[in-house]
Amino acid sequence: MxxxxxxxxxxxxxxxxxxxxxxxxxxxxxxxxxxxxxxxxxxxxxxxxxxxxxxxxxxxxxxxxxxxxxxxxxxxxxxxxxxxxxxxxxxxxxxxxxxxxxxxxxxxxxxxxxxxxxxxxxxxxxxxxxxxxxxxxxxxxxxxxxxxxxxxxxxxxxxxxxxxxxxxxxxxxxxxxxxxxxxxxxxxxxxxxxxxxxxxxxxxxxxxxxxxxxxxxxxxxxxxxxxxxxxxxxxxxxxxxxxxxxFPLFDPNPHAELSSELRRFLGQGGRTLVFTPGTGNRQARAYFAHAVEASRLLGERAIFLTPHRDQLPAELPRHVLWQEYVPLRVLLPHVAVLVHHGGIGTTAEALHAGTPQLVVPLAHDQFDNGARVAALGVGRSLPATRLTQGRLLRCLEQLLDDEGLPARCRAVASNFERDxxxxxxxxxxxxxxxxxxxxxxxxx
The missing domain is CATH 3.40.50.2000 (Glycogen Phosphorylase B;)
Incomplete structure (x- = not known):
C-alpha cells in the first residue's frame, strides 16, 4: 500500500x-x-x-x-x-x-x-x-x-x-x-x-x-x-x-451552560456516570437497560445522553437523568466516567477533558478508537457484541477503583496544549x- x-x-x-x-x-x-x-x-x-x-x-x-x-x-x-x-x-x-x-x-x-x-x-x-x-x-x-x-x-x-x-x-x-x-x-x-x-x-x-x-x-x-x-x-x-x-474540537454553542435541572442532579453528591451511544444511534435499548442496572448496583448516578427518548425505559429511576443534548465541554468536568460508542469526536472531547472512558464500539472506526483509548491508559474498550450487565458492571468497577487513572487522564489531556x-x-x-x-x- x-x-x-x-x-x-x-x-x-x-x-x-x-x-x-x-x-x-x-x-x-x-x-x-x-x-x-x-x-x-x-x-x-x-x-x-x-x-x-x-x-x-x-x-x-x-x-x-x-x-x-x-x-x-x-x-x-x-x-x-x-x-x-x-x-x-x-x-x-x-x-x-x-x-x-x-x-x-x-x-x-x-x-x-x-x-x-x-x-x-x-x-x-x-x-x-x-x-x-x-x-x-x-x-x-x-x-x-x-x-x-x-x-x-x-x-x-x-x-x-x-x-x-x-x-x-x-x-x-x-x-x-x-x-x-x-x-x-x-x-x-x-x-x-x-x-x-x-x-x-x-x-x-x-x-x-x-x-x-x-x-x-x-x-x-x-x-x-x-x-x-x-x-x-x-x-x-x-x-x-x-x-x-x-483534534479539531468544535462547539456549536460555546457559551452554553448547564441547565438548572442538570446542576441540581450533579449537586446531589457522589460520582456521576454518563452513557451515550451516539446521536445517530436509535438502536440502543439494551445498552440503556444494562446502564440502568449497572449504575444502580454501583450506587452511582447516571446521565443518559440521547435525542431518542423512546429507546429508554418509560419510567426512569431516581438515580438516572435523561438529557436530549448537553455540550460535552461543559458536562465532562463533572463526570467520573464517560461510557460511549467510540466516535472520534466524543473520544477527542473526553481526552481533552481528562475524563476516563469506557468505549463500547459497534462498527466503523469505533473499534480502533477504543483500542487507542485503552493503549493510552485512559480507559477500557468493551465491544457492544459482548456487552452484558455483568461485564459493564465489572468494567466500570475497574475504572472507578483505578487510583492512578485520573493522573493518566490529566497527562494525556496536557498533549492538547502542543497540538x-x-x-x-x-x-x-x-x-x-x-x-x-x-x-x-x-x-x-
Whole structure:
C-alpha cells in the first residue's frame, strides 16, 4: 500500500504567499461528529479570506447556517438510522455506502455550475472522493484534499491492525497483514462499492477502477489527518503529502451552560456516570437497560445522553437523568466516567477533558478508537457484541477503583496544549488551489 498512485505534486513545497483567495468547497456526510471538524475548517478558511461553500446532509443545515457559511443541502434518508445492519461490525459499511450515494450523486452537478476558470479546491470526506474525481475529470484544474477524521480511515500494515472487532497480533508479518487487509476489502467493501463507482465512471467516459481503497487513496492532491501524532503516529504507507493536525474540537454553542435541572442532579453528591451511544444511534435499548442496572448496583448516578427518548425505559429511576443534548465541554468536568460508542469526536472531547472512558464500539472506526483509548491508559474498550450487565458492571468497577487513572487522564489531556491547529490547514488548502496541476489525462 506504500504506492498510493497520488498525483505527483508536492503541495507542501508549493509556495503561494501572495496567491488570491480561492473557492473552497467542503463536502461531508454522516452525523454531527463528521460535521463539526468540517465546520471548524470552513470557518478558519473563511476567516483567511477564502470563499467557502458547504455541502452536507440536509439535517446539518441549521448548524452550518448558524455559523454563517453558505449551505447546500444534500438529501439524507434518516430511515437508515433504523436499518438493522447500520451498526453491524462488517455489514455496516454497506448500509452507509448505500445511504450516502443519492446525496453524493448531486455533487458533480453543483461543481459543474461553478465558474469554470476560477481556482477551486474540494475538501472531502473520504466517501465523497469518487464523486470528487468525477468532478475533476470534467474540470481538469480542480484540486482535491481528503479529510480523514480517524486513524482507521487510512489503512496501514504497520500500525496495530484491527479488522472490525478482531485484532491482528503484532507478530503477524507485514506481508500477511497486507493480504488480510486486501482480502477484507475484496470480500466486504469492493462488492458493495465498486459496481456503483464504475457505473458512474463509465457514464463519464472514464476507465473502471479496480478496488475502492486503491482508487480513493490515488485521488487526493493533499491528505489531511485531523487527529494528532500522539493519538496515532503517521505510518510509512499512508498517502502523501499528508498534513497532520490536532483534534479539531468544535462547539456549536460555546457559551452554553448547564441547565438548572442538570446542576441540581450533579449537586446531589457522589460520582456521576454518563452513557451515550451516539446521536445517530436509535438502536440502543439494551445498552440503556444494562446502564440502568449497572449504575444502580454501583450506587452511582447516571446521565443518559440521547435525542431518542423512546429507546429508554418509560419510567426512569431516581438515580438516572435523561438529557436530549448537553455540550460535552461543559458536562465532562463533572463526570467520573464517560461510557460511549467510540466516535472520534466524543473520544477527542473526553481526552481533552481528562475524563476516563469506557468505549463500547459497534462498527466503523469505533473499534480502533477504543483500542487507542485503552493503549493510552485512559480507559477500557468493551465491544457492544459482548456487552452484558455483568461485564459493564465489572468494567466500570475497574475504572472507578483505578487510583492512578485520573493522573493518566490529566497527562494525556496536557498533549492538547502542543497540538497543531488550523493555521497550517488553511495555508496548505489555500495553496492547493494554485499549485500546478498535472494533466488530468495522466491520472489513474
Amino acid at each position: 506504500a504506492d498510493t498512485g497520488a498525483p505527483d505534486v508536492d503541495i507542501a513545497r508549493t509556495p503561494a504567499p501572495d496567491a488570491p483567495a480561492g473557492h473552497i468547497v467542503l463536502v461531508t456526510i454522516g452525523s454531527a461528529g463528521d460535521l463539526f471538524p468540517f465546520l471548524k475548517m470552513g470557518l478558519a478558511l473563511r476567516e483567511a479570506g477564502h470563499k467557502v461553500s458547504f455541502l452536507g446532509p440536509d439535517q446539518h443545515g441549521p448548524y452550518v447556517r448558524e455559523a454563517g457559511l453558505p449551505f447546500h443541502g444534500l438529501p439524507a434518508d434518516e430511515a437508515v438510522l433504523d436499518h438493522p445492519d447500520l451498526w453491524h461490525p462488517t455489514r455496516g459499511f454497506g448500509v452507509v455506502w448505500a445511504a450516502t450515494r443519492p446525496a453524493m450523486a448531486l455533487v458533480p452537478a453543483f461543481m459543474a455550475a461553478l465558474p469554470p476558470d476560477a481556482p477551486c479546491t474540494m475538501v472531502c470526506h473520504p466517501l465523497a472522493l469518487p464523486e470528487a474525481d468525477l468532478c475533476r475529470a470534467a474540470r481538469p484544474g480542480l484540486r482535491i484534499a481528503a479529510v480523514f477524521l480517524a486513524p482507521s480511515n487510512i489503512p496501514t500494515v504497520y500500525d496495530p491492525l484491527l479488522l472490525g472487532p478482531y485484532r491482528v497480533p503484532r507478530w503477524v508479518p507485514h506481508g500477511m497483514r497486507r493480504w488480510l487487509w486486501r482480502t477484507a476489502v475484496r470480500y466486504l467493501i469492493d462488492p458493495v462499492a465498486m459496481p456503483d463507482v464504475n457505473a458512474k465512471r463509465r457514464a463519464a467516459g472514464l476507465a473502471p477502477a479496480g478496488s475502492l481503497m486503491d482508487h480513493i487513496f490515488a485521488i487526493p492532491d493533499l491528505s489531511i489527518g485531523l487527529f494528532p501524532e500522539w493519538f496515532a503516529p503517521t505510518q510509512p504507507d499512508w498517502p502523501q503529502p499528508m498534513l497532520r493536525t490536532g 497543531v491547529g488550523m493555521e497550517e490547514v488553511v495555508r496548505r488548502v489555500g495553496t492547493c488551489a494554485h499549485a500546478v496541476s498535472p494533466d488530468a489525462s495522466t491520472r489513474p
